[in-house]
Amino acid sequence: MDCDIDTLKAFLATAGCPGETVAALSRDVPLAAQGLAAERCAALAQGLTEALGVPEAPATLCQEGSLDDWLDFVARHLDDETLKRAAIARIVKNKTEIPHGKPYVIDRMRPQDALGVAGLFYTIYDANYPVLDYIVPEKLVALNQQKAVVTLVARAETGEIVGHGAYYRSSPPNPTVYEQGQLLVDPAYRQTSLAFRLLKELDAVSYAMTWAEAFFGEAVCNHVVTQKSGDRQGYVPCGIELSLMPDGAYAKEGACGRITCMTGFRVHRDKRLPLYLPEDCRPVLEPILTGFSLNRDMHFAASDVPESSETVLDARLFDFAQVERIQVATIGRDFPGHVAAIEERAVRLGLAVVQIFCNTASPGVAFAVKALRQRSYVFGGFMPLWFPDGDAIMFQRLATAPDFEAVRLFTDRAKAILAHIQAEWHAYGR
Structure with missing residues (x-):
């Protein structure tokens, strides 16, 4: 933090x-x-x-x-470890018993709710939630003031926080693209309609966020419950993130092994953009694009050359998940060298997954995809408005073969994306 x-x-x-x-x-x-x-x-x-x-x-x-x-x-x-110990001690010191079956209201988080939110994160995740911002109430208050997070809570009539949901800026370089998630319900309210009501209210809030361009979610694929919710909310399946979540992350739900996630997007405020795509991805990309009404100057190419000599990228390592995400804002002619260095680092660190998001706003995407395929990357998804000036195409590299049979998908569109990725895995994966 x-x-x-x-x-x-x-x-x-x-x-x-x-x-x-x-x-x-x-x-x-x-x-x-x-x-x-x-x-x-x-x-x-x-x-x-x-x-x-x-x-x-x-x-x-x-x-x-x-x-x-x-x-x-x-x-x-x-120091993160010291901070974590202090924050948890503060939560435990102030923890109150959650009443069962009391009336509650769903509302935007107030500053005085933030300690209760931190307590709910601790109740659900114990000390294992990887982002420390959510267990430091003052930080969460600041993030909401900055619109980096938009937090909704379910507040019992006696003031305790019994539910939580949020929109938040996560991986996208575009600050107007928000992830929907962190749906938390206290165990005392699991048998109520609280989760459904939180999702309904989150949906309403998203349309009031006039500064936001798009929203997305990453639904786990060990079951289809969250995928069904996303489908009802109008999120269009546009990617399958293989083996994204680490072993044990969903052990309480009976899952074992790494969990695949399905990415769904909903675009609220589009803008005209150029879109450069690799010809060999046309079979999977065209069906994805039909799910959106995007204003794009579209170009498919079997090969192309980047306009820039130098690649501009940013890397973020998620230690807890053994995942690295690379955001390539500009594809340069030196891109293959960057891919080689990324692979060397992944092997050295023992990473399970590397995801590379390439900006599709200028020529060079086909060039980049060719370099990625030579390093055993396979298609992962298409993310509209991911960059401030362009969409993204994501490719992924896995250290070990994914368990395709364990992936549960709700829509035919998502199943078609997975079928394409599985075919690519047999052609290019290790």
């Missing part, structure tokens, strides 16, 4: 500082010079230690520090 100015301001609000005062604070002026009382700075220091596990703040920082000074102090002492 990283700590930013908005998160520090959320900690000040938790410490009792009025919201209008917090909003007006300048980041580079000492807090005392802005009229903040000494006890507020002391409460901030205590809150940071309790929630993040950072050391006690020095007296000079409390007396003379600006928000930037506090941010520097936290950055120098922040």
Whole structure:
């Protein structure tokens, strides 16, 4: 987790500082010079230690520090493992018994709900949820203020958080594309319609997010329940992510081995874009594209040459899942060398899956796919509006053969995508 100015301001609000005062604070002026009382700075220091596990703040920082000074102090002492222990201890200390069968309302998360949300994540995942942002209430408040996350909660009449669902910015480089997920229901409410009601309300909220262009979900394929929900919400199947989730992630549901996910998209606000695609993927891409009404200047090519000499990419490693995702914003003529380096790293780190998302907004996609096939990558999916200036085509490389027989799919469109990927696996996979 990283700590930013908005998160520090959320900690000040938790410490009792009025919201209008917090909003007006300048980041580079000492807090005392802005009229903040000494006890507020002391409460901030205590809150940071309790929630993040950072050391006690020095007296000079409390007396003379600006928000930037506090941010520097936290950055120098922040450690994920220490933070995790401190955050969980805080959750356990404040955990209350969840009432059974009490009325609840579904609402946007309020700042005072955030500790309850953190408690629900801990109830469901114990200490195993990989993203620390959700167990630090102030961070979750800041993310909602930044529209990086849009959180809905089911709040019991006595204030406890008994359900949760969200839209959040995840892997797409395009900040206007949100993932729908994190549907959590407290065990005391599992036999109610809460999950269905949360999904219905999430659907309504998405249409009110006027700044968002598209939404997507990754539905597990060890059953079809979430796929059915996505189908009812109008999400179009457009990819199959083989062996995405690690062993044991869904053991409580009776699943064993790595779990494949199906990607579904729903486009709300399209824009005209060029679309360059490889000819040998036409059989799988054309049926996918018929599920959308996209404004595209489309080009299929058997071969092409990138306009740029240099590839621009960004890599993100998900240690817990043994997955690496590579976002290729610009395909360059040096792309094959990058693919070789990515493969070497995957072998060295023992990764189970590597996914490469290529921007389809300029020529070079067929060139890139040829290089990927030579390294045993197979088609994974088409993701509209994935990049700020283009769609994406995703290819995937697996360390071991996927269990195709274990994949459960709901729609014929998804089944056709899997059939194509399975044929590619026999042709190109190892």
